[in-house]
Amino acid sequence: MGFNTTAIHGGFIDQEKKAVNYPIYLSSTFAQPDVEHEGEYCYSRGNNPTRASVEKLAADIEGAKHGIATSSGMAATSLVFELLNKGEKVLINDNVYGGTWRFVSNLFEKRGVEYEIVNNFNDYDFDKVDENVKMVFIETPSNPLLEVTDIRKVADAAHKKGILVVVDNTFMTAYLQKPLDLGADIVEYSATKYYGGHSDILAGLVILNDDELFTRLKFINNTLGGILSPIDSFLLQRGIKTxxxxxxxxxxxxxxxxxxxxxxxxxxxxxxxxxxxxxxxxxxxxxxxxxxxxxxxxxxxxxxxxxxxxxxxxxxxxxxxxxxxxxxxxxxxxxxxxxxxxxxxxxxxxxxxxxxxxxxxxxxxxxxxxxxxxxxxxxx
CATH class of the missing domain: 3.90.1150.10 (Aspartate Aminotransferase, domain 1)
Structure with missing residues (x-):
């Protein structure tokens, strides 16, 4: 299916009532079938039908397997950075969203995570990269100077060193650019922006294919609690349709x-x-x-x-x-x-x-x- 068809018909279908728009499930908790078994939904921080629908839709339009919806774009960025352990380093381009830079420059030191600012990833020599570099974080085009990074070139070079490649695709959306198809491991969004499209919600998305990484990120997001509310999930799904x-x-x-x-x-x-x-x-x-x-x-x-x-x-x-x-x-x-x-x-x-x-x-x-x-x- 084409992009617009997928955007309109992706996500979950209301099988019970046949509603054209997937319903808003405002319940914080869900009754379980019996003592021995847990139902598909238990507690809305861990999983909620409305949020699960927009997560599937976001993955669908990306051509990906997994989606995680967060409470804001920075919640998505913070979630991805949780993959870094003490002593590990991330490479990041020199002009990125100010909130991302605020996180990196103020919180990494307390956690023992290192970072290196890269002026131009297109000319970066990954053969000389430090052994503790575990992640490359790219915005392309960058914010606010609109510098363009060759995603495939960086991904190929980084993967030879076993480095994870993350692309903030907020400026482009999956409609214009698909970093996963170009070799990136994770793509993230401030869905507050074009995905929502009407300046009326805060939302973030993390999209990926790797099952193990998805399980880790899903666990972390549930543990930290930076999840997207059912109402905002509904509004985000509505925004993606157009x-x-x-x-x-x-x-x-x-x-x-x-x-x-x-x-x-x-x-x-x-x-x-x-x-x-x-x-x-x-x-x-x-x-x-x-x-x-x-x-x-x-x-x-x-x-x-x-x-x-x-x-x-x-x-x-x-x-x-x-x-x-x-x-x-x-x-x-x-x-x-x-x-x-x-x-x-x-x-x-x-x-x-x-x-x-x-x-x-x-x-x-x-x-x-x-x-x-x-x-x-x-x-x-």
């Missing part, structure tokens, strides 16, 4: 806006892997079916006033997050990536004039006019 059609519009809008931004003097540089000027353009075309709907650019503060620009916007809300139907704008250095030390921000390129757009599905002519009006208003 993922493909929404992303088609997201991508179309983002491409036109990126081209607009590249052609004006209000921007110093535009970061979007759908532009031929982007250094990862060809690689993105090779491993994904689109460039996504997040655009970053350097604002020309010599000729334009950033405060006035933001204040004039009517359709782009000044807010963190991304992936909803509405368009958002933020400044990563003081918002999404504030957890990075100032020196590291500057070294990586997360400067004070770096702006990130999450392009929604409004009429693109209105979005471009909104940006254009704000740029004109803010000209010095």
């Amino acid at each position: 993922l493909g059609v929404r992303l088609d519009r997201h991508l179309s809008n983002a491409q036109k806006i990126a081209e607009y931004l590249e052609g004006i003097d209000a921007t110093e540089e535009v970061y979007y892997p759908g532009l031929k000027s982007h250094k990862g353009y060809e690689l993105q075309k090779k491993q994904a079916n689109g460039a996504g709907a997040v655009i970053s650019f350097k604002f020309n503060e010599n000729s334009y006033d950033l405060d006035k620009f933001v204040s004039k916007l009517k359709l782009f809300s000044f807010a963190v997050s991304l992936g909803g139907v509405e368009s958002l704008i933020c400044r990563p250095s003081t918002m999404t990536h504030e957890s990075y030390a100032k020196e590291l921000q500057e070294k990586i390129g997360i400067t004070s004039n770096l702006i990130r757009l999450s392009v929604g599905i409004e009429d693109v002519e209105d979005l471009i006019k909104d940006l254009d009006d704000a740029f004109n208003y803010s000209r010095k």
Whole structure:
């Protein structure tokens, strides 16, 4: 079946009442058949029918065997990092979601876990990797600089050393990019973003094929309790049904806006892997079916006033997050990536004039006019 058909018809089917939408099971506990046997469902932290349905759906659209739904994207990331033991090390690209960096830079030391920041995984020499490296954690395209990593190349090199490869695929979704097919072991999502798609839930997903890893992660998630609620599971499943059609519009809008931004003097540089000027353009075309709907650019503060620009916007809300139907704008250095030390921000390129757009599905002519009006208003 095609992606959209799977997204609509995947997951569980209500065999009893034939409901078109799988029901919300709000019960915290389930009666057991007898003293000697445990039923399919016992306690909702361990398993819940509504959550199990969306977990199956998420795995279905990925073409994978297993899915785990968590209470947020960071709960998914935290769950994956629980696979690391004391003395082990993870390699992570230098610009990732600020919450991920906050976890790595603040909590790993207490747990005795090490990390190494990698500027460019495409050029990384795995032959010289430390023996205690047990995981590679990649965002591609990265957040917020939209750098593209060759998943297959990294996975092949890492696996020769017995290293687990994890890809945060939040910006792409399974509709545009399937890391497991490219060799990754685990793919994770902040399902708050495109999977939910309406900025009304917090959710995370961990998707994989390996049975042993799944059993470990399922046990850890049940033990720690970072599970997705039945209501949020229902909303997430509803969001996934329209993922493909929404992303088609997201991508179309983002491409036109990126081209607009590249052609004006209000921007110093535009970061979007759908532009031929982007250094990862060809690689993105090779491993994904689109460039996504997040655009970053350097604002020309010599000729334009950033405060006035933001204040004039009517359709782009000044807010963190991304992936909803509405368009958002933020400044990563003081918002999404504030957890990075100032020196590291500057070294990586997360400067004070770096702006990130999450392009929604409004009429693109209105979005471009909104940006254009704000740029004109803010000209010095």
